[in-house]
Amino acid sequence: MDVLNTLEGASPKKDKHKPEIAKVVAAKVNGVTWDLDRPIYDDATLEFLTFESDDGKRVYWHSTAHILAQAVKRLYPDAKLAIGPAIDDGFYYDFDVKTPFSPADLEKIEEEMKRIVGEDLHIERQEISREEALALFGGKGETYKVELIQDLPKEAVPSIYKQGEFVDLCAGPHVPSTGAIKAFKLLSVAGAYWRGDENRPMLQRIYGTSYPDASSLEEHLKRIEEAKRRDHRRLGRELDLFSIQEEAGPGLVFWHPKGGFIRQKIEDFWRAEHRKRGYEIVYTPHIARLELWKISGHWDWYKENMYSPMDVEGTEYLLKPMNCPFHILMYKSATRSYRDLPMRWGELGNVYRYERSGVLHGLLRVRGFTQDDAHIFCRPDQLEDEILGVIDLAMFMMKAFGFKDYEIMLSVRDPQNKAKYIGSDDIWNAAESALVRALNYKGLPYVVGEGEAKFYGPAIDITLKDALGRGWQGPTIQVDFNLAERFDLTYMGEDNRLHRPVMIHRTVLGSMERFLGTLIEHYAGAFPLWLSPVQVKVIPVADRHLDYAIQVTEKLKDSGYRAELDSRNEKVGFKIRAAELEKVPYMLVVGDREAKDSLVSVRKRHVGDLGPKALDEFIRVLSDDPEKGPAS
């Protein structure tokens, strides 16, 4: 085969559409990412990749991971290499080492990496046979690499990348030399199981990121700081919204008055919106006989998430991890007619699930939480419309809380492990196709998540994107033909015969805890007007303005706004600062000037002084505020 060309000789400078050559990290040849010095054997479409593109970033970060591995091998020759991919905003590399890395080790490794970058080692691709690859890595004692080679698909040709003394098994591509990596930082070290399997060895994973220039790296580090600033655990304490108390137990949430207020506001909105859409609100108990959970299948399929039974006069009871069996029992409390369907029963249901201690995280992963749950019982011919209705509601809710972007996943069974799920293939296929039809009807793009289904049915799971572009677990819509079967649910059809209803399990917020946690981070604690526990802070300049300040506060309260007076004996600046830190949307400064003419000096959160206004005019400002509340 003749080599027609390599990209080394290319001179992209001649073409203004091509990026500056120094910034090119790799190329795409016929759509496949390609090393710049890898031969091209045929006519091809050619595209240059820079760091600006997603593929380019991946190449850049992956190359940095190799430099990390090389540095680790230099400093710790006994370390065994596992894998080192690029991730969303950087890279990691897993190592098997006798003693875990310390933060001080990271600094040493970083120093060595700088040296490798300084050496500007040429990065060379080479394709070798499977036997050669096994001999090469086997000879180095790289047992993880050997396993990877053995697991390569038959047709795959192993490729290796060399830079100086370092060689790694890798599909590539990579930047042309180590000197291309300009700015990088190792961020953290953590344990990670080999191939994500908790029964296999725990490796040491080093995370890092890199950029073509120092200022971009700096920006990235600032984004990490910004995320820390928005951390709902921190804001929850600073804004006095909620707490989790060691004395009570981990994963159990205490809603303080301000957090409770926001939660209640959301719940009120939730209930009103559900009633409007034909839902009825129900309440059910927190415990039930073990026998019920056996019928539902939870005892067999969900046991590892449930707390141990408690003895009540010789009968075993379980704390509920889900609400569905209760709604099913209610369904069975009467004979249902086809005319009754669909029935949509919503409940803000408190459920308790056992979560392993290491996974608990603020409000986002707790042991007791309130699902904004609902179950729709419908006829098979109504199923698609009902799914569409839930999708609409979910979209409406996300919009109401300012989430503009989302990702949709169709969660299906793990094809390798169907024993984890109840029900026949037929039933699962029917449920899946109902969800797919609804998504297609709406023209919504989605990815398929194998193994992401619930034990009783497939689902549409929606991930919300917050103000920083981070993804959060949001609504879920699950189609279930199984529980109706297990509980022998029926309705009387038009034909005077008994039929089996279909169930939809769904949440549109997820859980109050997780949703509030998400919302706190999304808004950075600065809730829109309608959710703010305190909407207006009235700030008198001196004691003699107290009377007028009280009048203003009362007038606002009478107009239906949540106003609070800061009557403390402090200077205006102090109270402004306090109100800003409390993230109150509006502050009203009242002094001699205002008291004289029934004015208020308006200051808007994050914006500053808006100047004096008549009190009535300010009330109009409030009622016109776009954050006054979702249209409903």
Added chain:
RNA sequence: GCCGAUGUAGCUCAGCGGUGGAGCGGCUGAUUCGUAAUCAGCAGGUCAAGGGUUCGAAUCCCUUCAUCGGCUCCA
């Protein structure tokens, strides 16, 4: 649960073998002030819990609990 780190006043943190410190917050007093911190005084801690080493432990060791960063798992 696993790997690593951490746990000192309500919060943020210093102290790291010789009988507990700061700032903020809180309380009290003074000040009456115009858009992100007025001044002063006072109170507040079995240094996460339990055990050990030591003449002596917040400090060293062990166990437990909790938290944090991840892994696995999830609303």
